Amino acid sequence: xxxxxxxxxxxxxxxxxxxxxxxxxxxxxxxxxxxxxxxxxxxxxxxxxxxxxxxxxxxxxxxxxxxxxxxxxxxxxxxxxxxxxxxxxxxxxxxxxxxxxxxxxxxxxxxxxxxxxxxxxxxxxxxxxxxxxxxxxxxxxxxxxxxxxxxxxxxxxxxxxxxxxxxxxxxxxxxxxxxxxxxxxxxxxxxxxxxxxxxxxxxxxxxxxxxxxxxxxxxxxxxxxxxxxxxxxxxxxxxxxxxxxxxxxxxxxxxxxxxxxxxxxxxxxxxxx
Ligand SMILES: NC(=O)c1ccc[n+]([C@@H]2O[C@H](COP(=O)([O-])OP(=O)(O)OC[C@H]3O[C@@H](n4cnc5c(N)ncnc54)[C@H](OP(=O)(O)O)[C@@H]3O)[C@@H](O)[C@H]2O)c1
Numbered sequence: 001x002x003x004x005x006x007x008x009x010x011x012x013x014x015x016x017x018x019x020x021x022x023x024x025x026x027x028x029x030x031x032x033x034x035x036x037x038x039x040x041x042x043x044x045x046x047x048x049x050x051x052x053x054x055x056x057x058x059x060x061x062x063x064x065x066x067x068x069x070x071x072x073x074x075x076x077x078x079x080x081x082x083x084x085x086x087x088x089x090x091x092x093x094x095x096x097x098x099x100x101x102x103x104x105x106x107x108x109x110x111x112x113x114x115x116x117x118x119x120x121x122x123x124x125x126x127x128x129x130x131x132x133x134x135x136x137x138x139x140x141x142x143x144x145x146x147x148x149x150x151x152x153x154x155x156x157x158x159x160x161x162x163x164x165x166x167x168x169x170x171x172x173x174x175x176x177x178x179x180x181x182x183x184x185x186x187x188x189x190x191x192x193x194x195x196x197x198x199x200x201x202x203x204x205x206x207x208x209x210x211x212x213x214x215x216x217x218x219x220x221x222x223x224x225x226x227x228x229x230x231x232x233x234x235x236x237x238x239x240x241x242x243x244x245x246x247x248x249x250x251x252x253x254x255x256x257x258x259x260x261x262x263x264x265x266x267x268x269x270x271x272x273x
Pocket of ligand 1: 001002007032033134135154155181182183184185186187188189191192193237239256257258259260261264265267268
């Protein structure tokens with residue numbers, strides 16, 4: 001996402017294609033994108049980078065957030081839902097992806113059973129492999145899973161966002177669904193690279209994170225300094241500690257950290273190998 005959307009101006013396309021391919025060379029097999037990232041330019045970037053590597057990777061994309069000039073708008077109309085899923089899927093499959101995993105996002109007026117039923121048809125036709133939900137509540141997850149079993153649910157989960165432990169994680173465990181934590185590095189705040197003096201540009205969504213004052217940033221920093229004093233962690237980078245913590249929670253948790261830099265990618269992978 002951060003290569004095209006949300007974290008300031010889009011990064012250089014050629015460099016990002018090279019970075020994505022470097023990730024595959026280093027053993028990364030799952031890439032997460034969404035139509036809203038850009039919109040579309042991130043799916044195109046991921047598709048272009050990975051098209052020579054068909055069969056070696058899984059790509060997860062997300063659809064269903066409506067947008068106008070890049071901003072989220074109102075929910076989808078039920079009468080157009082089925083048609084939209086088919087159109088959306090045809091675009092994705094024809095132009096961009098090999099072996100897509102599809103996930104739908106939150107906030108929709110369409111009954112989730114209708115969405116799951118349409119996905120079921122597409123899976124039966126052999127057109128998609130797996131599906132999931134992003135930021136869904138446990139009731140929606142149960143209803144969807146009853147129609148077409150979910151492979152994974154994507155949700156924010158990290159050392160600083162632990163709400164999924166209340167209901168989501170027990171539900172996924174019961175139903176045998178994987179968890180894909182997004183923003184596992186706390187959008188960069190858990191990496192130690194953001195200080196109380198950090199400034200974010202207008203196109204960086206972190207510039208509008210409410211309630212995050214210089215005092216909070218200083219507290220996060222002090223906490224990391226404390227954590228890293230523990231003997232078993234003193235040689236680990238902060239990003240590595242954040243990911244190690246997630247990976248230690250459950251064997252079926254697959255975090256998807258984001259970076260635009262090779263040295264950071266290598267740091268992250270060193271921890272996960
Ligand atoms: N389903 C959803 O609603 C949803 C929402 C948000 C995100 N996502 C997905 O989750 C993925 C990851 O989330 P995210 O990018 O928001 O957050 P993240 O992975 O928690 O953090 C990304 C930030 O951390 C920095 N970073 C990465 N590795 C680092 C390291 N080793 N040391 C210091 N800083 C480091 C990156 O900066 P640099 O680029 O400068 O390295 C970037 O600013 C996204 O790419 C997207 O696919 C999904």
